[in-house]
Amino acid sequence: MKRIKSPQELEKLRKEIQAERDPNKSCIAICAGTGCLALGSDKIIAAFKKEIKKQGVDTAVTTIRETGCPGFCEQGPIVVIYPEEICYLRVTVKDVPEILSKTVVNKEVIERLVYKDPASGERIVKDSEIPFYRKQKRYVIGNNINIDPKSLEDYIATGGYAALAKVLNGMSPESVIEEIIKANLRGRGGGGFPAGWKWEATRKAKGEPKYLICNADEGDPGAFMDRALLEGSPHSVLEGMIIGAYAIGCGQGYIYVRNEYPLAVENATLALEKARSLGLLGDDILGSGFNFDIKINRGGGAFVCGESSALFASIEGRTGEPRAKYVHATDRGLYDKPTDLNNVETWANVPLIINKGADWYRTIGTENSKGTKIFALVGKINNTGLVEVPMGITLREIIYDIGGGIPHGRKFKAVQTGGPSGGCIPEQFLDMTVDFDELAKIGSMMGSGGMIVMDDHNCMVDVARYFLKFLEEESCGKCTPCREGVYQMRMILDKITEGKGTMEDLDTIEWMGQAIIDGSLCALGGTAPNPVLSTLKYFRHEYEAHIKDKKCPAGVCKALITYTIDPEKCTGCDVCARVCPTDAATGKKKEVYTIDQEKCIKCGACIEGCNFDAVIVS
Amino acid sequence: MAEMVTLTIDGRTISAPAGTTILEAAKDANIYIPNLCNNEELTPYGSCRLCMVEITHKGRTRIVAACIYEVVDGLEVNVNTERVLNVRKLVIELLLARNNEHPALRKIADELGVKETRFPVEKKGCILCGQCVRTCREVVGVSAIGFSGRGITRRIAAPFMDFPPDCIACGSCVYVCPVNFIPMREENGVRTIIRFDFPMQQCKKCGKYFAPKKQLEYFSKTTGLPLDHFENCIDCR
Numbered sequence: 010m011k012r013i014k015s016p017q018e019l020e021k022l023r024k025e026i027q028a029e030r031d032p033n034k035s036c037i038a039i040c041a042g043t044g045c046l047a048l049g050s051d052k053i054i055a056a057f058k059k060e061i062k063k064q065g066v067d068t069a070v071t072t073i074r075e076t077g078c079p080g081f082c083e084q085g086p087i088v089v090i091y092p093e094e095i096c097y098l099r100v101t102v103k104d105v106p107e108i109l110s111k112t113v114v115n116k117e118v119i120e121r122l123v124y125k126d127p128a129s130g131e132r133i134v135k136d137s138e139i140p141f142y143r144k145q146k147r148y149v150i151g152n153n154i155n156i157d158p159k160s161l162e163d164y165i166a167t168g169g170y171a172a173l174a175k176v177l178n179g180m181s182p183e184s185v186i187e188e189i190i191k192a193n194l195r196g197r198g199g200g201g202f203p204a205g206w207k208w209e210a211t212r213k214a215k216g217e218p219k220y221l222i223c224n225a226d227e228g229d230p231g232a233f234m235d236r237a238l239l240e241g242s243p244h245s246v247l248e249g250m251i252i253g254a255y256a257i258g259c260g261q262g263y264i265y266v267r268n269e270y271p272l273a274v275e276n277a278t279l280a281l282e283k284a285r286s287l288g289l290l291g292d293d294i295l296g297s298g299f300n301f302d303i304k305i306n307r308g309g310g311a312f313v314c315g316e317s318s319a320l321f322a323s324i325e326g327r328t329g330e331p332r333a334k335y336v337h338a339t340d341r342g343l344y345d346k347p348t349d350l351n352n353v354e355t356w357a358n359v360p361l362i363i364n365k366g367a368d369w370y371r372t373i374g375t376e377n378s379k380g381t382k383i384f385a386l387v388g389k390i391n392n393t394g395l396v397e398v399p400m401g402i403t404l405r406e407i408i409y410d411i412g413g414g415i416p417h418g419r420k421f422k423a424v425q426t427g428g429p430s431g432g433c434i435p436e437q438f439l440d441m442t443v444d445f446d447e448l449a450k451i452g453s454m455m456g457s458g459g460m461i462v463m464d465d466h467n468c469m470v471d472v473a474r475y476f477l478k479f480l481e482e483e484s485c486g487k488c489t490p491c492r493e494g495v496y497q498m499r500m501i502l503d504k505i506t507e508g509k510g511t512m513e514d515l516d517t518i519e520w521m522g523q524a525i526i527d528g529s530l531c532a533l534g535g536t537a538p539n540p541v542l543s544t545l546k547y548f549r550h551e552y553e554a555h556i557k558d559k560k561c562p563a564g565v566c567k568a569l570i571t572y573t574i575d576p577e578k579c580t581g582c583d584v585c586a587r588v589c590p591t592d593a594a595t596g597k598k599k600e601v602y603t604i605d606q607e608k609c610i611k612c613g614a615c616i617e618g619c620n621f622d623a624v625i626v627s
Numbered sequence: 628m629a630e631m632v633t634l635t636i637d638g639r640t641i642s643a644p645a646g647t648t649i650l651e652a653a654k655d656a657n658i659y660i661p662n663l664c665n666n667e668e669l670t671p672y673g674s675c676r677l678c679m680v681e682i683t684h685k686g687r688t689r690i691v692a693a694c695i696y697e698v699v700d701g702l703e704v705n706v707n708t709e710r711v712l713n714v715r716k717l718v719i720e721l722l723l724a725r726n727n728e729h730p731a732l733r734k735i736a737d738e739l740g741v742k743e744t745r746f747p748v749e750k751k752g753c754i755l756c757g758q759c760v761r762t763c764r765e766v767v768g769v770s771a772i773g774f775s776g777r778g779i780t781r782r783i784a785a786p787f788m789d790f791p792p793d794c795i796a797c798g799s800c801v802y803v804c805p806v807n808f809i810p811m812r813e814e815n816g817v818r819t820i821i822r823f824d825f826p827m828q829q830c831k832k833c834g835k836y837f838a839p840k841k842q843l844e845y846f847s848k849t850t851g852l853p854l855d856h857f858e859n860c861i862d863c864r
């Protein structure tokens with residue numbers, strides 16, 4: 010494609026691309042995101058290509074689109090056939106010939122591959138009608154299935170860079186900022202700080218040059234929305250950044266992305282090249298005289314490097330350690346110059362706001378939290394995946410309507426939001442609306458959008474210990490409260506899970522928790538005690554059971570449980586003895602087996618192995 | 628002359644030059660704020676978190692490190708609020724768990740009414756204030772030592788944990804360490820820092836061992852003067 014020199018030329022190009030594309034042509038969209046690739050979608054793509062040749066399907070009427078992640082990773086690999094929008098789940102290479110001959114050519118639906126509602130048994134053909142998708146509002150991530158992230162034409166055909174064209178076609182930088190402030194776009198990376206204010210402060214700050222950064226460090230374990238966006242729709246992130254740069258008056262941007270995201274790096278790099286060659290990035294963008302370029306910076310993957318001052322240090326080539334300072338990054342950030350740092354998802358919201366207007370955007374969400382939020386829904390939940398929901402939805406709707414509830418009919422216990430330093434929310438708050446302020450009110454936070462569901466088989470002391478251990482290992486070690494405090498706190502939790510805790514330990518934890526929050530240098534330590542304090546607040550009885558009764562009610566903490574064999578159920582099949590790594594399970598065939606408590610390491614192998622539910626944990 | 632600003636510390640009105648930290652302003656007014664990682668010769672680092680104070684500015688109250696926060700007009704500082712004292716008590720108890728003997732730490736603990744740490748004492752000695760690392764980098768200019776490891780495994784080390792190749796044996800780290808953790812001794816013309824030996828230069832005139840050879844080489848390199856210029860001790864020069 011040749012360089013375009015004005016917003017008008019871009020619109021002309023869009024019309025040309027759209028005209029070439031017949032909406033009635035069939036298209037096989039196959040998820041090629043990291044999740045589905047891991048499940049073998051690359052082989053499915055190859056099989057489709059081969060099969061198209063073999064069956065002699067006319068490639069002029071049938072195309073393949075390798076897309077980004079549509080979010081329903083639980084059911085991957087996902088294949089959607091357009092224009093009928095027939096959604097096939099858990100597709101294997103074996104299904105490919107049949108899909109092509111029956112569905113693509115003859116428009117027949119293959120029953121076994123479409124979604125089956127676990128409750129009603131009903132088959133649902135269209136992806137938009139699957140309960141997982143029905144309650145979502147996929148304004149930001151929804152385009153993933155419609156485009157090949159490696160294709161700039163795809164992005165342009167679906168309305169891409171129209172927001173940039175609109176901005177460069179007569180909006181002043183101030184009016185762009187005004188629009189973002191009016192939309193009340195709040196940062197999606199953690200703090201929820203209004204993006205427009207940050208832009209304005211950076212614009213007004215003294216000092217040149219100014220920098221702008223996209224934070225794609227995404228260190229929260231289990232979170233992958235930023236990856237899915239950068240990987241699946243890189244141009245929407247770039248478009249947001251270019252608009253931001255224009256509004257702020259900035260010539261150089263960075264994408265700070267963790268090294269563990271090779272596909273995101275690949276797709277973003279390619280997107281940058283393509284945008285540059287089309288004149289959407291670089292010098293004289295769309296003939297406007299405005300210059301801006303973006304570099305990709307790969308981070309080593311330390312969690313703390315997502316923190317702003319550590320991230321700056323890392324880009325500058327220094328150790329990724331937070332700096333204690335009381336000046337805003339908007340005044341002195343990267344290289345001590347005014348810097349605006351926003352999260353991937355924040356940037357991806359920008360084109361949407363410019364295209365549809367702040368007034369429209371404000372209709373979604375609650376009083377002080379507008380728009381949607383993407384969550385990574387994981388844990389004890391039927392439908393794991395990425396869900397984009399309007400702010401103000403209830404936790405119950407997310408967990409039960411979208412997530413399909415808790416597997417095996419177990420009982421919901423808590424949902425952890427906000428990443429490792431978020432809080433655990435108990436059942437009594439299931440009908441609470443989800444937004445920045447409501448989550449903070451009950452001792453959790455939005456964070457970057459992790460959502461981990463737990464059932465009655467999760468021990469809350471163990472859960473708190475798990476997150477604390479993660480934070481202990483990710484602490485940079487610079488300041489005393491975080492380095493020593495989180496470590497000592499985890500040691501106390503270890504003691505409690507081993508049945509050696511005292512009631513004074515609980516007072517100590519509460520006291521030191523607040524002091525760590527108050528005393529830490531950066532927000533890692535400043536939020537690290539949250540998982541402990543929130544579980545202590547809502548699940549104190551579980552802590553007390555470990556201390557007073559020396560019992561782990563959920564049957565998790567190894568020191569406090571014993572494995573025995575139910576003589577009623579045991580058939581003497583010998584499986585437990587065969588799988589037991591320490592020879593603790595023994596017995597004579599066809600008689601009741603026993604477990605030697607001295608030898609038992611509570612690894613759970615016998616439970617997994619037993620076909621008669623004969624192993625009792627108590 | 629720097630512009631002066633007016634603030635209050637514990638209710639006392641104080642004026643201080645703009646750009647000074649709360650810790651400096653307090654010191655000039657004879658108000659004590661405990662601190663361990665701060666050193667006037669070094670860039671503020673803000674890592675020990677003993678100097679935390681509560682400030683109110685423009686109606687907002689929060690806790691900041693006095694060694695970093697720069698004074699502004701109308702700032703209200705409270706050195707000993709309950710929240711702040713809790714942070715300091717936690718910090719000193721945590722540091723006592725690394726070193727429960729050194730008088731400098733004991734003194735601060737006493738001031739805070741802390742008799743013993745409630746955490747298991749591990750006697751690591753070093754409290755990781757980083758003054759040695761920063762002195763070596765900022766004052767001496769060689770960066771022979773740095774931090775390694777993260778979180779609780781953080782420690783002071785030479786690159787690759789080995790003999791510090793850039794060390795000039797000047798002993799500045801030994802001198803600044805607030806808890807005398809870095810041992811140094813001199814015997815038979817050899818200076819030993821921790822377990823590393825550095826030969827000393829003998830004065831060409833009086834025969835006294837007066838400085839580590841590596842330090843003199845470093846002087847020669849940085850000043851551009853020939854090495855023999857440094858072969859006499861100061862008394863004989």
Ligand SMILES: Cc1cc2nc3c(=O)[nH]c(=O)nc-3n(C[C@H](O)[C@H](O)[C@H](O)COP(=O)(O)O)c2cc1C
Nearest residue numbers: 196197198199224226227228315317351352355532
């Ligand atoms: C320990 C720590 C880790 C963080 N990790 C991330 C991250 O991975 N991605 C991110 O966008 N923000 C992260 N943040 C928040 C950033 O510091 C910053 O607030 C955010 O990138 C600003 O963008 P936003 O306003 O668009 O959310 C982290 C903060 C802390 C304290």
Ligand code: FES
Nearest residue numbers: 662673675676694
């Ligand atoms: S003296 Fe301020 S943090 Fe150490």
